[in-house]
Structure formats: C-alpha cells, structure tokens
Amino acid sequence: DYEYALDRDCTTLSRHVLQQLQSFSADAQDLSAIMSRIALAGKLIARRLSRADLMEGALGFTGSENVQGESVKKMDIYANEVFISVFKQSGLVCRLASEEMEKPYYIPENCPVGRYTLLYDPIDGSSNVDININVGSIFAVRQQEGDDLDGEARDLLQNGRKLIAAGYILYGPSTMLIYSIGKGVHAFTLDPSLGEFILSSENIQMPAHGPIYSANEGNFWQWDESIRDYIRYVHRHEGYTARYSGALVGDFHRILFQGGVFLYPGTVKKPEGKLRLLYETAPLAFLAEQAGGRASTGTQDILDAVPAKLHARTPLIIGSKEDVALVESFIKERSRQA
Numbered sequence: 001d002y003e004y005a006l007d008r009d010c011t012t013l014s015r016h017v018l019q020q021l022q023s024f025s026a027d028a029q030d031l032s033a034i035m036s037r038i039a040l041a042g043k044l045i046a047r048r049l050s051r052a053d054l055m056e057g058a059l060g061f062t063g064s065e066n067v068q069g070e071s072v073k074k075m076d077i078y079a080n081e082v083f084i085s086v087f088k089q090s091g092l093v094c095r096l097a098s099e100e101m102e103k104p105y106y107i108p109e110n111c112p113v114g115r116y117t118l119l120y121d122p123i124d125g126s127s128n129v130d131i132n133i134n135v136g137s138i139f140a141v142r143q144q145e146g147d148d149l150d151g152e153a154r155d156l157l158q159n160g161r162k163l164i165a166a167g168y169i170l171y172g173p174s175t176m177l178i179y180s181i182g183k184g185v186h187a188f189t190l191d192p193s194l195g196e197f198i199l200s201s202e203n204i205q206m207p208a209h210g211p212i213y214s215a216n217e218g219n220f221w222q223w224d225e226s227i228r229d230y231i232r233y234v235h236r237h238e239g240y241t242a243r244y245s246g247a248l249v250g251d252f253h254r255i256l257f258q259g260g261v262f263l264y265p266g267t268v269k270k271p272e273g274k275l276r277l278l279y280e281t282a283p284l285a286f287l288a289e290q291a292g293g294r295a296s297t298g299t300q301d302i303l304d305a306v307p308a309k310l311h312a313r314t315p316l317i318i319g320s321k322e323d324v325a326l327v328e329s330f331i332k333e334r335s336r337q338a
C-alpha cells in the first residue's frame with residue numbers, strides 16, 4: 001500500500017546500515033558513510049558502463065598489464081580510480097587495496113591509526129565488459145590495525161573473520177548492491193529516477209540446495225580427479241543444470257537467490273586457482289555464510305584462509321551448504337584413497 005511503498009522507497013542504504021546497527025554511534029555513522037561512498041562508486045561505474053560503447057576510448061585494452069600479468073581494460077582503470085576518488089576527502093578510508101594496484105593506495109589526510117581499509121576488485125569479469133555482458137565490483141571493509149608506517153600493510157594478511165563489511169555491485173539489467181555488515185545479507189536496486197539504491201531484498205537466505213553448478217568445464221582436464229568426479233556426478237544425476245557467465249559476481253548472485261554451487265578449483269598450472277582471496281573469495285565467502293551458505297577452498301573454509309601476500313589466490317567452492325559439502329565429499333574421498 002501507499003505507506004509501505006513510501007517507507008520502502010525511503011529505505012536507502014545509509015538508513016539501512018544505521019537500522020542494522022541500531023545505533024547512531026560514530027562507528028555506525030562511519031560505516032553508513034562508507035557504504036554510501038561505495039554506492040556512489042557503483043553509480044558512477046554503472047553510468048559509464050551504460051554508455052561505454054558510445055564513449056570514445058571507454059572500452060578496450062590499455063595495452064598494459066596489471067600486477068597479475070593480466071591485460072588491463074580501460075574500464076578496470078576507470079573503476080579503480082572511481083573508488084579512490086570517492087574516498088578522498090571522505091575522512092573514512094586510509095588505504096585502498098585493489099586487484100589493479102600492486103601496493104595499497106594511501107590517502108594520507110585520512111590516515112590516523114584505526115581508520116578503515118577498502119579492499120576491492122573494481123571490475124570483476126572484465127572479459128565481459130566489451131560485449132555488454134554483466135560485470136561486477138566486489139568490496140570488503142577492514143579496520144586498519146597498527147600504523148603500517150612501511151606501507152607493507154601486513155595487518156591485511158589475516159583471515160576473513162575480521163571483515164567488518166563485504167558485498168558487491170552487480171551491473172546487470174538493473175544495478176544492484178548486495179552487502180552485509182554481519183547482520184544478514186541485503187540487496188538494494190538502483191532506481192535511476194531517484195539516483196538512489198533502494199532496498200529490494202532483506203535477510204536473503206541461500207537455499208540449502210540448488211540445481212545450479214557453475215564452473216568453467218573447459219578446464220576439466222586441468223582439474224584434480226576429485227573435481228572431475230563431482231562433475232561426472234552432476235552430469236549423471238537428474239536435477240542439475242550448468243550456468244557460467246565468466247563473471248564471478250553474476251554467477252554468485254544467481255546462486256545466492258536460487259541455490260547451487262560455483263567452483264573455481266585449482267588447476268595443474270595454477271594449484272591455488274585464479275581468484276584472489278582478499279578482494280574476491282573472502283568478501284563473497286562472508287556473504288555466503290551470512291546467507292546460510294558456505295565457502296571453501298576444498299580443504300578449509302575460505303574465511304579461515306590466511307594470505308601470505310596481498311594478492312594471494314585461493315581455490316573457491318561457494319554456494320549452498322549441501323552442494324559445497326557434496327564437492328568436499330569427493331575431495332575427501334580421493335584424499336582418503338591417496
């Protein structure tokens with residue numbers, strides 16, 4: 001009814017964060033403001049993506065490679081800069097660590113001790129960006145520990161249990177921001193006519209099981225035998241269907257709502273897999289657990305994994321708890337036989 005609609009339309013992200021925390025303390029206000037800045041980054045990136053094909057020079061490769069040795073897209077650079085820009089003069093975030101930067105970026109005017117760090121993948125799935133298929137941004141917020149005078153950011157080399165907030169922005173037919181500050185998972189949809197992210201789903205619960213398995217089966221012969229056993233199982237059993245978009249955020253989003261499992265296992269060439277712990281697998285693992293799902297490297301929970309370096313990778317098995325457990329059972333069976 002009218003009241004409900006109006007109230008819902010006024011449930012913006014910043015208000016929702018404060019409601020979640022049931023507090024107007026300085027910390028609550030800071031977290032609310034951080035989420036609002038992330039939302040602003042999402043709006044700026046969504047705007048550019050929505051007309052990139054019409055903008056000279058917005059798409060394509062820069063010709064350089066990032067720290068991962070991956071070719072960098074112009075959109076990667078733009079999105080990376082957007083996150084930095086929205087946190088300058090915000091007084092909130094001291095450091096930004098991103099897939100696109102070898103070392104963290106420091107905002108000196110924000111850097112008294114005890115400030116926040118943003119870890120992010122500015123454009124996840126950039127292989128999709130030039131062909132107008134969905135991409136995403138993934139983010140995680142940590143409290144800085146210590147003064148990090150040498151800029152080595154060693155306090156970031158801890159497991160994901162200390163995450164304060166995590167989420168992603170999905171640039172799809174609509175732009176959605178999904179986040180958690182440890183009190184459930186909530187989805188906001190950008191209403192372009194308002195220029196606001198408006199609450200669309202609250203306390204999202206991932207189904208305990210789902211029909212989807214999401215993996216790049218082109219790597220089948222690169223995978224460990226245990227993962228091949230799992231794939232053979234879902235090939236033979238009724239009730240499974242494959243969905244894989246090439247962008248982790250979209251594949252995870254589908255599983256968050258419909259259930260199932262996404263796998264990016266290690267391969268012979270990359271035993272640690274391809275995805276990055278600090279700003280890809282850990283933030284999504286935080287969300288998965290908050291939504292009643294699970295995330296594993298195959299041998300331990302993602303949120304217990306401790307990175308040896310900023311851009312450490314982990315294998316990823318993430319989704320419905322029953323489906324993650326099924327994959328792990330094949331891994332355990334093979335290691336028992338070994």
Ligand code: P6P
Nearest residue numbers: 124125126127216246247248249
């Ligand atoms: P592959 C995109 O490059 C990405 O980091 C994730 O978004 C995606 O899930 C994965 O890599 C796709 O990798 O090897 O299947 O192309």
